[in-house]
Amino acid sequence: MVAKTHQQKAVVITGASAGIGRALAFEFAARGYKLGLTARRMEVLERVRDEIRTTHPLAQSIELQRLDVDATKMVGPALHALFAALGGADIVVVNAGINEPTFVGKGHLTKQTNIIQTNVIGAIATVDAAVEHFLTRGGGQIVGISSLASLQGIPGQGAYCASKAAFSMFLDSARVELRAKSISITKILPGFILTEIAPNMHKYPFVVSADKAAREIVSLIERRVRNGVVPHFPWWWMRPVFGHIPDWVWAKMM
């Protein structure tokens, strides 16, 4: 592929109407990328686009596409329409996701199914469409927003942890599969980022703003790292502990 400057590069972000996705859109705009933004709430997405244009008057083109990743069969057509509107995409950030507490044996199967549907099936459908596009273009970069929760079983978060572990493993497999195709995979494991995904997020340890997380994430994307942890400090250093926290520690916290 011919190397491009940021001004020429186009990034597509799912779940760009709020939280980390929204902050990523602002950060990429500040760095001169063309944007393709998706979410279910078009009116919110339009406000995000208008705010980006106000904050960054020199922002490159911003295309919007309504996308519900739960409508699995529509994910491909919607994304391909967006890729075409942008004149091709270079980076796809698979960010759309949900979380809510689910307790085993408490009749939470619908909630558990919804989490798996959005965070696993929706994410896989997004990666599939992006890779299809990159294969025709001769390369590209997939960025998967997983979670530190992919590394550790957490009480009351069974479906969420399982969904992120599944998505992480899918990304790892895709990386090996696509090795010779000039398609790179960047897997991001956020810790606690201040968004609306969960109430009382400010009470969690080492929580950072979505803007700070976005700055770190975009820098990791530009370095094309395989695995990134955000915020880097202290989670990168604490990462080996995840998966080994004894059950009695969790029992004390419940």
Ligand SMILES: NC(=O)c1ccc[n+]([C@@H]2O[C@H](COP(=O)([O-])OP(=O)(O)OC[C@H]3O[C@@H](n4cnc5c(N)ncnc54)[C@H](OP(=O)(O)O)[C@@H]3O)[C@@H](O)[C@H]2O)c1
């Ligand atoms: N915040 C954290 O501490 C944290 C930690 C680790 C990992 N993460 C991961 O980071 C990602 C973003 O989370 P966030 O904290 O920014 O959450 P958020 O503030 O709740 O934003 C979630 C975004 O996903 C979109 N979305 C949800 N369901 C969707 C669907 N079915 N189809 C399309 N878009 C959908 C939402 O847009 P619409 O409602 O408009 O569709 C919204 O833009 C998620 O994958 C999450 O698991 C977050």
